[in-house]
Amino acid sequence: MPIDDDLYDKLRLELRRGSLVLAVLAALKREHYGYTLRKVLADAGLTIEEGALYPMLRRLEAQGLLTSQWREEDKRDKRFYRLSKDGAALLSELTDEWRAINGALDNLI
């Protein structure tokens, strides 16, 4: 039976959803504003809709995982984000979990 395209898209989306948060947290070990963060993620092979990225940054900040500040760069105000102390601790735990899952999957696939 051929695999339904909708099913593939749905499962792919589920697979990516959780990993995107980890990717954003990892990328924000260095300070970025929205545009440069999206570029870093895209260069690493993880594209994300901008309309989803900015709300996600706000949510992670509201959860205490990021800090942010407005700063001028190239004569324009930009909001820069960086991993907070709590965010760094959580990233470390999530990274361990990710590696464990990855290792387990490597053995299975």
Add this chain to the structure above:
Amino acid sequence: MDLIERYLAYVRLLLPRRSPRDDILAELREALTVCQEEQATKLGRSATPEEAEQLLREFGHPVIVAARYGRQQYLIGPDLYPVYTFVLKLVLLIVAAAIVLSGIVTALATTGAAGSAARTAIALWSGAFSTFAAVTIIFAALQRYFPRLRLLSDWRARDLPALPKARRGTWFEHVTGIVVNAVFILWWLGVIRLSPLIPLNADQGLHLSPDSAWHGLYWPVLGLAFGAIAIHGLRLMRDENRRLGHALDLTLQLGFMAVAGWALHAGHWIAVTGTGLPPEVISQIDRAVNLGLATSLIVILCVAAVRAGYDVWRLAADGDRATD
């Protein structure tokens, strides 16, 4: 107002009330401006209105972008959803059974059967809708105010009640069923004749004869008796097709309900006459016999309704399993 400002105005309108709107819009404006510049660099010229529109489309509809700034909340989350569907089905079944039974009782108590059926159908529709709404609201409230609630998480397998094994009936039951129905058919056709006279003593006796109410039911009753034999025969076979068995039984039960309902409206089914008995005694016996028949017909109707409901449920359950 250019397209980006119009877009942002809609996002502002739709952002959650307590969000820092100006701050969010400033960030989105900056992001869209960068995107616009990036697009122009790629094209080597300014974007056309269509290209500018495409950029905003890729950014996301204002409704979706604004909603993403809100609290991420399930109406009913994945932990609660299986419990919700289970409770919803159960309550719907109970409500539907109560409405159907009350419809049957109303039909028996009044003369307008068609009107009663229509009222029952309307009550079923509005009952199902209200039940769906009430159960959904309760579970949505549980999800919202008790997000960590773990219904059915504290349980033990040994506490689950043992389910009765699916009953095919014994060989004896089915053979008896076939014989009883065959004898009934022979009697109904007049092959076997029973004396309508009931002697009480040397001078007194009762004579029972069917009323005209049965004339229109001659063929339906015969059909039901043959149907009952067919189902008993099918169940005697080990390789019985369960779905076919339930479908046939459902047809039979609906037939019983129709015949019993139709017969009930006659109000009088057996004419009692007698010899050597005063007219008032014969009248009392007539009333008692017909009251007994009315009670039997009501019992047949209710049992058939319950069995029909069971058949529908089994057909639906087997259908679900077949599509899994």
